[in-house]
Amino acid sequence: MSAARWRRAMSAPLAGGAAARALREARVDAASAGTVAVAGPAGPGLAPSRAAGWRAAAPRSAPALAAIHRQAVAHAVVLALLLLYPAVATPFFTFQVGAQSLVLGMIALSLAFLGGYGGMVTLSQMTVAGIAGYAVALLGVNADAAHSMGWPWWLAVPAALCLGTLAAALIGVLAARTEGIYTIMITLAIGVAFFYLVQQNYTVFNGFQGLGRVLPPPLFGVDWRSPIPFYYLSLAVAALGYAAAVYLSRTPFGIALQGIRDNPRRMRALGFHVTLHRVAAHALAGLAASAGGVLLVWYNSQISPGSVNTASMINILIIAVLGGMRHPAGAYVGALLFVLLQNFAIDLVDRERFNLVIGGVFLFVLMVSPDGLLGIWQRLRAMLHPAARRRGSAG
Amino acid sequence: MRRHFPGALAALLGLVLLALAVAALRDNARLFGLSLLNGLTLAALYFLVASGFTLVFGLMRNVNLAHGSLFLLGGYIGYSVGEHTGSWFLALAAGFLATALAGLLMQWLVFRRMEGQDLRQTLVTLGLSIVLADLFLWIWGGETYQFDPPSWLMGVVPLPLVGKYSGFRLVVLLAAVVIGLALWLFLNRTRVGMMIRAGVDNKRMLSASGVNVQQVFAVTFAVGAGLAGFAGVMGGTALSIAPGEDVRYLLASLVVVIVGGMGSIPGAAVGALLIGLAETFGLAYAPTYGVVFTFLIMVAVLAFRPQGLMGRRA
Numbered sequence: 001m002s003a004a005r006w007r008r009a010m011s012a013p014l015a016g017g018a019a020a021r022a023l024r025e026a027r028v029d030a031a032s033a034g035t036v037a038v039a040g041p042a043g044p045g046l047a048p049s050r051a052a053g054w055r056a057a058a059p060r061s062a063p064a065l066a067a068i069h070r071q072a073v074a075h076a077v078v079l080a081l082l083l084l085y086p087a088v089a090t091p092f093f094t095f096q097v098g099a100q101s102l103v104l105g106m107i108a109l110s111l112a113f114l115g116g117y118g119g120m121v122t123l124s125q126m127t128v129a130g131i132a133g134y135a136v137a138l139l140g141v142n143a144d145a146a147h148s149m150g151w152p153w154w155l156a157v158p159a160a161l162c163l164g165t166l167a168a169a170l171i172g173v174l175a176a177r178t179e180g181i182y183t184i185m186i187t188l189a190i191g192v193a194f195f196y197l198v199q200q201n202y203t204v205f206n207g208f209q210g211l212g213r214v215l216p217p218p219l220f221g222v223d224w225r226s227p228i229p230f231y232y233l234s235l236a237v238a239a240l241g242y243a244a245a246v247y248l249s250r251t252p253f254g255i256a257l258q259g260i261r262d263n264p265r266r267m268r269a270l271g272f273h274v275t276l277h278r279v280a281a282h283a284l285a286g287l288a289a290s291a292g293g294v295l296l297v298w299y300n301s302q303i304s305p306g307s308v309n310t311a312s313m314i315n316i317l318i319i320a321v322l323g324g325m326r327h328p329a330g331a332y333v334g335a336l337l338f339v340l341l342q343n344f345a346i347d348l349v350d351r352e353r354f355n356l357v358i359g360g361v362f363l364f365v366l367m368v369s370p371d372g373l374l375g376i377w378q379r380l381r382a383m384l385h386p387a388a389r390r391r392g393s394a395g
Numbered sequence: 396m397r398r399h400f401p402g403a404l405a406a407l408l409g410l411v412l413l414a415l416a417v418a419a420l421r422d423n424a425r426l427f428g429l430s431l432l433n434g435l436t437l438a439a440l441y442f443l444v445a446s447g448f449t450l451v452f453g454l455m456r457n458v459n460l461a462h463g464s465l466f467l468l469g470g471y472i473g474y475s476v477g478e479h480t481g482s483w484f485l486a487l488a489a490g491f492l493a494t495a496l497a498g499l500l501m502q503w504l505v506f507r508r509m510e511g512q513d514l515r516q517t518l519v520t521l522g523l524s525i526v527l528a529d530l531f532l533w534i535w536g537g538e539t540y541q542f543d544p545p546s547w548l549m550g551v552v553p554l555p556l557v558g559k560y561s562g563f564r565l566v567v568l569l570a571a572v573v574i575g576l577a578l579w580l581f582l583n584r585t586r587v588g589m590m591i592r593a594g595v596d597n598k599r600m601l602s603a604s605g606v607n608v609q610q611v612f613a614v615t616f617a618v619g620a621g622l623a624g625f626a627g628v629m630g631g632t633a634l635s636i637a638p639g640e641d642v643r644y645l646l647a648s649l650v651v652v653i654v655g656g657m658g659s660i661p662g663a664a665v666g667a668l669l670i671g672l673a674e675t676f677g678l679a680y681a682p683t684y685g686v687v688f689t690f691l692i693m694v695a696v697l698a699f700r701p702q703g704l705m706g707r708r709a
Contacts, residue, residue, distance in 0.1 A: 121514060174694065177701045182657075184517060185458060185649050186697065192646050193690040310642050314521060321518055353533065359525035366518055 082235055086228045095227035097339055102234035103299050105335035106241050106292030108319040109328055110285035113245050116325035117254060118281040119261030124171050124187035126316045127194045128286045129293025130308035132164030134198065134205060136214065136294050137303050143213035147206050153217035161290045168286020169279055176278035179264075191313045199305040210304025214297050225298060234295055238332065241288045245328040248284065257281055318362050324372025333373050337361075404699075419680070425558065430679040431672075432554075436564040438671025439571030440630050444644050445651040445663045446578060447622035453595045453658025454615045456513050457506060460520040462623055463645030464527040469494040469624020470636035471531060474540045483544040483632070490628035491621045498620020502613050524641065532638050542632040567633050574622070578660055581618075591615055595658060650689055654696045656706020665704055 086094045107129045115121040140156035142148045151159070171190055175183050198205040205211075216224035216233070224233055248254045260267045260274050268274050297303045306312070315338070323334025338358070345357040369375040419427045448462045459465075469490035477486030501523070509515050550562040582588035590611045593601045602608045627636065630644070647670065652658075655666025670689055677688040696704060 174697060177697060182653075185653060186693075189646065189650055189653065189690065189693060193687065197687065314525065317518075317521070353529060355525055355529040356533075359522050359529065363519065363522040363526065366515065366522060370512070370515055 164290025172282025469627030494624025656703025
């Protein structure tokens with residue numbers, strides 16, 4: 001629906017100065033978000049005449065092709081490394097570090113998508129993940145028969161994903177009325193309300209204790225919670241989420257969303273339904289967060305109010321900001337750093353002082369680079385290869 | 396028709412609440428009176444915390460997520476000073492001054508460097524709140540602290556309807572009214588207050604007319620943070636001070652200013668009244684879901700008046 005709207009808006013006013021400029025801006029911004037090389041050729045519905053109006057896309061020059069090539073190679077190398085990782089890593093590193101990073105990264109991805117492409121930074125992504133987690137525990141099987149519906153997994157998991165997405169859409173309806181910092185405040189308030197609800201309610205959510213022994217289904221005779229299978233399960237879901245986020249950012253919907261991020265008033269004047277786009281972005285991000293939430297319940301094998309408290313909500317924001325929200329990859333980078341700090345900060349300082357370390361690192365990254373680790377990486381690369389910087393500024 | 400809808404709804408809601416209040420009064424007058432007083436004193440405390448929050452936001456567009464930490468800082472420092480000197484009033488002064496200084500430092504060292512970057516500032520305050528909470532835990536441990544004010548403040552006051560009531564809670568109420576009036580006078584009758592109001596309306600114009608905006612910012616931040624510290628000692632005396640209270644009061648201020656309207660002191664008063672009363676009555680009459688009432692009020696306000704009850708459209 002939004003795609004149709006987009007096309008309609010695209011085809012009519014493109015000759016007009018302001019409209020063309022807005023769309024070009026949106027694209028150029030997509031480009032600067034790191035998708036320049038691929039966005040042009042792969043962008044659907046991009047007729048040649050339109051591409052001509054877009055200076056970044058221009059004809060596929062040799063450097064652009066080289067960039068596509070380099071990106072494909074980088075992706076393949078990273079994927080190969082991730083696939084081979086369990087072969088060299090200990091079970092601790094496979095499960096506690098690898099799988100946990102992927103799962104947390106998945107939840108942070110939903111925030112990076114919302115924040116990076118939609119310009120909406122929320123604190124409620126962990127709440128959405130928690131809603132899906134509670135749903136899969138309550139609808140499926142857990143330790144306490146009085147609190148479980150006992151549905152089979154193929155019913156409970158999709159239902160949990162749907163519930164999480166629905167909740168995210170509802171949060172989006174509330175949050176889309178606000179902008180910028182207001183969104184953070186409102187989603188924080190919503191998240192804390194949910195935390196109090198699950199903590200105080202014993203009849204459904206089992207209060208403080210939460211729900212235990214929520215395990216992945218024993219499919220194909222594999223114990224999906226043992227380190228290596230769970231790692232591959234998380235990797236598959238995380239890769240899917242990553243690919244979907246990158247793909248979405250290049251669809252008409254994604255481009256329109258980035259346009260709304262940069263200038264909502266202009267996009268509204270162009271005939272886009274700004275609120276609808278925002279709510280849809282919340283729902284899509286909610287789906288990713290829900291998938292992460294289900295995995296997180298399986299990873300912990302339980303869910304309790306502690307999983308959705310303020311600290312956990314803030315942790316997701318920390319992960320996304322640490323990694324950088326300009327590109328979906330940042331979420332996973334940030335999650336890896338976060339998990340490493342969580343596991344090894346004990347060696348640096350007292351076990352009790354973990355929050356001091358993570359807060360300090362967070363503040364440091366924030367002061368040094370607003371774009372997180374990815375931003376630092378890009379600046380380093382630009383320093384080493386001045387040519388890359390020239391390309392970057394042209395795109 | 397549509398324009399009158401919120402007004403009619405509010406009137407209807409008021410009638411329903413009035414009917415409920417009458418029913419509660421006839422059923423158990425003492426419980427109702429106690430809840431009312433407790434609600435008012437909680438609202439007073441919330442107002443003390445939220446007024447600083449909203450003052451800072453109104454001028455600098457800075458959502459200070461470390462505001463709860465400042466509240467706790469004021470409480471802890473006040474407690475330590477009170478322990479050493481034995482004077483509660485010194486503790487109160489120390490709480491105010493220490494957090495005012497902390498606020499000044501935050502503005503001077505951090506926020507001045509990232510002006511106009513709302514989101515980044517908010518994230519920095521978030522990071523600060525994490526670090527501060529851990530530092531407090533390190534220095535003051537996980538214990539719960541209670542203050543020891545002079546006995547003439549702590550007396551029990553006989554009141555009609557409820558019998559006896561804690562004198563200090565009435566002091567909190569009085570303090571909130573006095574501070575509210577003082578803030579109003581400060582903002583409306585002094586030169587600095589005039590500059591602050593001008594800054595809320597148009598920062599660049601203020602700067603162009605020759606006012607050192609950075610100084611105005613610093614004063615505002617110091618006053619706002621100092622109020623949080625003041626509330627820390629007040630709240631620590633009326634209730635208690637413990638790790639985790641920072642998040643509680645931060646959340647309370649957030650909800651209060653969302654309901655009341657960002658950047659408006661009268662809005663903070665109205666929001667604090669609504670939230671304080673709703674929380675206390677919720678606790679008295681529907682214990683499990685007291686918090687959910689607060690949330691419902693917020694959703695209702697957002698649905699009908701996104702800028703808050705007293706807020707202006709940005």
